Amino acid sequence: MVTTELPAGPPRTSPDSARPGAPRRRPAKRRTAPREGRPLTLGESRTARVLALVVLGVLALVWLLPMAWALLTAFKSEQDASDPVHWFWPGSGFTLDRFTDVITRGDLPLWMFNSLFISAAVTVITVAVSAMAGYAFSRTLFKGRRSLFAVTVASMLVPPQLLIVPWFQQMLTLNLSDTYAAVILPQTVAPIMVFILKKHFDSLPRELEEAARIDGAGPWRIFWSVLLPLSRPMLAAVSIFVFIGAWNNFLWPFISTSDPSLMTLPVGITSVKNAYGLQYAQTMASAVVAALPLVVVFLFFQRQIVKSVATTGLGGQ
Secondary structure, three states, rough: OOOOOOOOOOOOOOHHHHHHOOOOOOOOOOOOOOOOOOOOOOOOOHHHHHHHHHHHHHHHHHHHHHHHHHHHOOOOHHHOOOOOOOOOOOOOOOOOOHHHHHHHOOOOOHHHHHHHHHHHHHHHHHHHHHHHHHHHHHOOOOOOOOHHHHHHHHHHHOHHHHHHHHHHHHHOOOOOOOOOHHHHHHHHOHHHHHHHHHHHHHOOOOOHHHHHOOOOHHHHHHHHHHHHHHHHHHHHHHHHHHHHHHOOOHHHHHHHHHHHHOOOHHHHHHHEEEEEEHHHHHHHHHHHHHHHHHHHHHHHHHHHHHHHOOOOOOOOO
């Protein structure tokens, strides 16, 4: 079979370029695949990566060292805890006596219940009020909105210790002293959570709100059915932070109540004292008992904290 080659024709030109004086078109740039980002290490070599991992491992060990020391001290006797020679391995071995003292000398189940109830109530009220206030500052217009938001931001600079006396006088005026309400209500004032949720609502697209308004939804319906489902990761993170703060709060529950039946876990543990002065092992055992529920809560909800930082809440992701 014989094939013949056809003569090449003249180069094709567009009508615009064929005219005299017409500007020449630049050839289109070829699209190239985006370059991959550099890894978050000291370089791309294997040596740099190993060095970065070693440095991070050393920093992690330095951060975990106080926790490890507290655990070791909690399982020692008081004599071994104050003996610098047996700082790591106690001479008389590890023991659970200090945990037994904390549990038997106090009313640990009641303290745990009070802490759980008060922390849960503070979390629910704080998140609900902060979410509604953040939505009002972000998506509604009313007279004095900027001034009120400025006051809210400025109140973040006020230390909570300065408010203890006004809070206490207010509880006395309302006849709420030595009640759960006296412990719960002042802790629900959280301007920083209002600021965080306001900024989060600012980041959500307004097109969804406009589409819901076209369908006849009002402000409350938009807040409850549109914005809150998109804010679940952020609300979960705020809830965890508020819960941890309420659980660890010692000063206000200690001042606001004198009834032993209303003691929270931090307040109750400090009442377990010994007649022989400062007991290092017992103090560390008390700290471990108080921190253990928070560790469990964080292990269950740590993914929500990561999601709240890594995403904006779109699509519930």
